[in-house]
Amino acid sequence: MASYALRSGAQLVTATPDVGDAAALLAYVNRVAAESDFLTFGPGEHGITLAEEVAFLEAGASTWRFLRKATIEGEIVGFLDLRRSPRPRLQHTGQFGISVRKDRWRQGVGRILLSELLDWAVSVGMRKIDLRVRADNVGAQALYRSLGFVEEGRVTRAMMIGGAFFDELLMGRVIDP
Numbered sequence: 511m512a513s514y515a516l517r518s519g520a521q522l523v524t525a526t527p528d529v530g531d532a533a534a535l536l537a538y539v540n541r542v543a544a545e546s547d548f549l550t551f552g553p554g555e556h557g558i559t560l561a562e563e564v565a566f567l568e569a570g571a572s573t574w575r576f577l578r579k580a581t582i583e584g585e586i587v588g589f590l591d592l593r594r595s596p597r598p599r600l601q602h603t604g605q606f607g608i609s610v611r612k613d614r615w616r617q618g619v620g621r622i623l624l625s626e627l628l629d630w631a632v633s634v635g636m637r638k639i640d641l642r643v644r645a646d647n648v649g650a651q652a653l654y655r656s657l658g659f660v661e662e663g664r665v666t667r668a669m670m671i672g673g674a675f676f677d678e679l680l681m682g683r684v685i686d687p
């Protein structure tokens with residue numbers, strides 16, 4: 511658990527979520543799904559039941575998974591999830607997803623969650639972090655670039671929302687000793 515003073519004056523607490531967070535996390539996910547079109551799911555499209563969320567959290571964080579919730583006054587305002595494959599040829603890499611509640615955008619929450627991920631990635635010996643981001647999501651890309659991620663490719667028609675296609679950029683950050 512760590513605590514940070516945001517520039518808004520709010521106190522942000524980060525921690526690994528546990529089973530007791532399942533319902534709050536589902537509510538959070540449904541909320542952020544409706545707040546932008548930049549996630550891989552829209553409102554009601556996450557498709558995870560409470561039982562599945564409990565099972566997901568029971569499996570918990572490990573060497574192969576980094577989970578972090580960010581809370582303000584006990585309410586979840588941000589979430590980050592990275593998965594690594596345990597396969598020897600892939601375990602140096604991992605992909606993550608991140609979201610922050612819209613009323614807390616541009617207050618430094620995303621940067622804090624990503625910085626904690628980078629520290630963890632170094633500590634477990636990862637050598638590369640990958641992500642996919644919608645090509646028109648310039649805000650998220652600015653955050654990623656500011657932390658050393660670079661564009662590595664483009665996937666066309668990666669998402670289809672309401673009949674419209676959206677490309678995604680592949681971005682990555684190497685970790686070298």
Ligand SMILES: CC(C)(COP(=O)(O)OP(=O)(O)OC[C@H]1O[C@@H](n2cnc3c(N)ncnc32)[C@H](O)[C@@H]1OP(=O)(O)O)[C@@H](O)C(=O)NCCC(=O)NCCS
Nearest residue numbers: 546548609610615616617618619620621643649650652653
């Ligand atoms: C992308 C997201 C996670 C960023 O979280 P955040 O807490 O707002 O980010 P931060 O406040 O830590 O921003 C850090 C820096 O990133 C850049 N940045 C973040 N959002 C930006 C935006 N909308 N426009 C331009 N730059 C932006 C800025 O450089 C910012 O620093 P500054 O505010 O000091 O200028 C958040 O906007 C979000 O959840 N968006 C919807 C879901 C999403 O896009 N997830 C990522 C999918 S790949």
